[in-house]
Amino acid sequence: MFHVNFSLFSQTKALENKIDMFHDKLLDAAMTFKKAVAVYLEQKRSDDFKKISKQIKQIEHDADNLRREIENNLYSQNLIPDLRADVLQLVENLDRVINKFDEVVYKFYAEQPEIANEYHSRIKELCSLSADCAENMAKASRAFFRNVSSVRDYSQKVYFIEHESDLSSRKLTEAIFDSDLPLANKLQLNGFVTDIADIADTAEDFIDELLIFTIKRDI
């Protein structure tokens, strides 16, 4: 029994590290995303952009592996049986946000949209808001595991930033469709705006769920 207990302690520590590393991956993805879009706007599909695209692909791949390991460990070691389903859902949804960062960067890589200079600052701002939203979502999720009382603080930030991102994306969409660009360009650019803003929306959905799980955690 003592052997079992000691192995339980070591397994616990290993899983704790994996969950922390998974959150780190999300923060890495958010920062790399911001950098990737900024580089694209400056240099288009340059070598630097290709390098950053690869970086974000690697982050997404590592996060997928970590997610599988976390899920596998939770089930094989029968950990947190009463909260396991909630934690699995949280991890899946965090991974969805990482995937979205990767998808948007890949979309820039594949479609190579023509973006006029007048939109650069607004797109950067929208990317920054979406990335901030995801960062605060990651902090809220980390707090769920370590310090439940601060989940609300980060959640509130996510709600605020998501609202800002909505306003920003609407203004950008209106500006795009008010412009003299060909319709094909307008639709393409609007697609990018929607995809970037969708990251903040996904973060908001995640927070809605997280708050319910937080109430459930309260004994």
Add this chain to the structure above:
Amino acid sequence: MGLSFFIFLSSGLFLGWSLGASDASNIFGTAVGTKMVKFRTAAIIASVFIVLGAVSAGDGTTQTLGQLGSINTLPGAFMTALAAALTIYWMVELSMPISTSQAIVGAIIGWNFFASKPTDPAVLTKIAATWVMCPVLAGAFAVMLYYLVKKIIRVSHLHLIRQDCYLRVGLILAGAFGAYALGANNIANVMGVFVPASPLQSFILPWGWELNATQVLFLIGGLAISCGVITYSHKVINTVGNGVMKMSPLMAFVVVIAQSLVLFLFASTELQEFLHSNGLPAFPLVPVSSSQAVIGAVMGIGIYKGGRDINWQLIVKIAMSWVATPLVAAVVCYVSLFFLQNVFALEVFR
């Protein structure tokens, strides 16, 4: 001492078996039900600590029951325990929150009436007062522990996964303490009536630990309770969980500790002596109901959280059982003793 002793003891052993089968869920119900602790681990720990508690600390509560009525023949003790068991079965059928302690006290009073022996009202009052005190005290302990545990979790910032790990260890330790307290407090219900008429002798265990005659009886009773834990408690846990309501493992930890503290307070001779020697009021040594302690603990937390979870119907049922269970047990015992004496011509009292 022959086969007849074990035949007469069978009703007490059955009572012990049913106590183990039903009350183990109060100790390990949620831990096993939520898969935090394996049933095998829980059953082994519960069995060992129930026997330890019964043999090492079961004397205090037995003396109190002895003061209420000293049943001086084996057939009388057999029927008293059987009457308690029958009452429990009947009350369970009526979905009452039954207590073995209340049933055995009623049955002893039934024997007192039948044998025309006096029932000491002071002892009876002392016992009845503990039935009320038990859930109230469990509720108070649960609130204090609940507050403390919440505070510790908030301040420590422990990772959820590590909390889970510590909670598993905590549930095992709480379960061991609960089993010890259950054995110490409730062995009197199972074997108490057999003590005055028991023909058992003292016994030296292979490693040199000497058990006196009462402890040998308690060892047999403790093994009967353990048998109930191992053979049947899993079914009880699977069907009714912890018997009261669905709890999180953390809340179960608080409830088990609160319940165990109450059972321990009402069973520990050492604690009573310590309090006496320091001029403090001591707790009477009386067998109390672990199920009602659990109900008290859960409701205490409910009240602390704002009173939304209070099940008033259950409180009324508990209050009714304080009166109904001993009354029914006394009547069943009286009628059964009459039957045993006049149909089988057995000496049920001296």
